[in-house]
Amino acid sequence: MKFFSKKNKKFLWAVIFLIIVVFIFSRGGNNPVKGSVLYLTSPFLKTFRVFSGGTEGFFHFLGSIGDLKSENEKILEENKALLAKNALLKDIEGENKLLREQMELLPRKEYELESSFVIAQDPLGMGNYLFIDKGENSGIKAGMPVIVSKGILAGKITEVYPNSAKVVLVNEKSSAINSEIEESGAKGIVKGAYGLGLMMDMISQSEMVKEGDAVITSGLGGDMPRGLYIGKIKEVGQSADKLFQQSTIISPVDFSSLRVVSVIKKY
Amino acid sequence: MRNFFFVIFCAAVVFLQVSSAGVIFGSERVPNFALALVISLVLVLGFEKSLAWIILTGILVDVYSGWIIGMDALVMIIIAWVVSALLSVADIKSRKSLFFPALFLLSAGFALIYDILAGIFMHVAILWLNIGGSYFRVNYSGWDYTFKIFFTALSVYAVYYFVERINRLFSRPAPAFVRK
Numbered sequence: 001m002k003f004f005s006k007k008n009k010k011f012l013w014a015v016i017f018l019i020i021v022v023f024i025f026s027r028g029g030n031n032p033v034k035g036s037v038l039y040l041t042s043p044f045l046k047t048f049r050v051f052s053g054g055t056e057g058f059f060h061f062l063g064s065i066g067d068l069k070s071e072n073e074k075i076l077e078e079n080k081a082l083l084a085k086n087a088l089l090k091d092i093e094g095e096n097k098l099l100r101e102q103m104e105l106l107p108r109k110e111y112e113l114e115s116s117f118v119i120a121q122d123p124l125g126m127g128n129y130l131f132i133d134k135g136e137n138s139g140i141k142a143g144m145p146v147i148v149s150k151g152i153l154a155g156k157i158t159e160v161y162p163n164s165a166k167v168v169l170v171n172e173k174s175s176a177i178n179s180e181i182e183e184s185g186a187k188g189i190v191k192g193a194y195g196l197g198l199m200m201d202m203i204s205q206s207e208m209v210k211e212g213d214a215v216i217t218s219g220l221g222g223d224m225p226r227g228l229y230i231g232k233i234k235e236v237g238q239s240a241d242k243l244f245q246q247s248t249i250i251s252p253v254d255f256s257s258l259r260v261v262s263v264i265k266k267y
Numbered sequence: 268m269r270n271f272f273f274v275i276f277c278a279a280v281v282f283l284q285v286s287s288a289g290v291i292f293g294s295e296r297v298p299n300f301a302l303a304l305v306i307s308l309v310l311v312l313g314f315e316k317s318l319a320w321i322i323l324t325g326i327l328v329d330v331y332s333g334w335i336i337g338m339d340a341l342v343m344i345i346i347a348w349v350v351s352a353l354l355s356v357a358d359i360k361s362r363k364s365l366f367f368p369a370l371f372l373l374s375a376g377f378a379l380i381y382d383i384l385a386g387i388f389m390h391v392a393i394l395w396l397n398i399g400g401s402y403f404r405v406n407y408s409g410w411d412y413t414f415k416i417f418f419t420a421l422s423v424y425a426v427y428y429f430v431e432r433i434n435r436l437f438s439r440p441a442p443a444f445v446r447k
């Protein structure tokens with residue numbers, strides 16, 4: 001068999017061409033190309049995503065039928081606890097309002113939000129980022145936090161194109177968010193754990209961390225508002241060098257089925 | 268006309284993978300429809316005739332991935348070439364009873380190879396091209412990954428069917444009255 005056959009020559013030329021393309025675009029030249037393709041295809045992508053809503057999680061559901069009973073019991077328990085907590089919070093809210101009025105404090109600021117549709121997600125299936133259909137033209141900038149349901153943190157804007165933007169989700173390995181445990185005030189950093197969920201790291205050994213505690217953004221560093229909900233503590237352990245505590249976090253957000261998110265433009 | 272249909276079909280497969288597959292299958296189990304398309308194109312058209320469609324599909328996937336444009340296309344071209352080399356040794360298309368199980372195994376195997384190659388290329392890009400970004404990590408063990416491979420292998424039947432149909436539709440000789 002001749003190595004330099006017509007087929008192999010075509011293969012080699014294609015490889016050389018693509019290596020050149022990779023080299024050119026690795027120097028930051030991919031924004032106009034990506035921006036234009038995203039602009040042209042976003043209406044189709046939006047349509048595909050909206051229509052897929054009806055079949056949401058169908059295949060995932062097939063694989064998890066066995067877990068449904070225990071999950072249902074757990075959710076019912078959680079629901080009862082949340083009802084009690086909600087009643088308590090309503091009482092505290094009234095008290096807080098009264099105290100603010102008496103102390104002549106300004107009311108808490110509302111976020112300036114920009115709602116947008118999710119048009120695409122990681123095609124390699126790691127689920128660590130999304131593309132949304134709003135970008136520079138809607139006032140979106142890199143670094144802005146992205147939330148769902150009025151206050152649950154989903155991620156952060158990393159790349160902005162004229163009519164679309166890339167959101168790196170909180171479960172991405174490279175994301176690091178200054179966070180705090182609501183109950184104890186313990187500070188730490190929330191990171192992604194290789195697509196396996198979330199992890200809170202760098203918690204001081206002297207802090208009390210319990211299963212079920214709520215984790216929120218601490219607002220340290222100024223890149224994110226304080227108080228955005230991240231998730232709740234599942235397991236508590238030690239870092240490899242035993243200097244800090246680590247814990248896994250369960251996020252209430254199902255990142256694979258997100259269809260609408262809000263970008264916090266001002267806080 | 269055939270080229271127009273192939274462009275539409277390649278784009279539709281990529282759109283399905285980036286926009287709907289995560290919602291339908293769950294984000295950790297997204298089947299690699301693009302790979303199913305590459306395998307089907309090589310089986311139906313051969314490596315040389317499918318080269319342009321493979322590059323188009325790869326570049327479209329790259330636009331929606333966090334990768335540098337061209338990286339996925341490179342992985343796909345290598346896989347297409349290996350599939351074509353395998354087909355020249357073992358002609359699975361002519362063995363009707365073996366074709367479907369062989370297609371399933373071929374797709375499952377290459378879905379795994381795709382992720383391994385993608386991981387290697389990402390490491391090389393980060394180290395040699397001095398770009399920022401996190402390493403591409405796949406959790407090869409566990410049910411999610413098994414399902415992902417299984418769904419990819421299943422999806423190749425549907426994709427192969429459409430590629431075959433499009434090709435057959437436009438390969439037919441024109442009716443006699445048209446030729447006259």
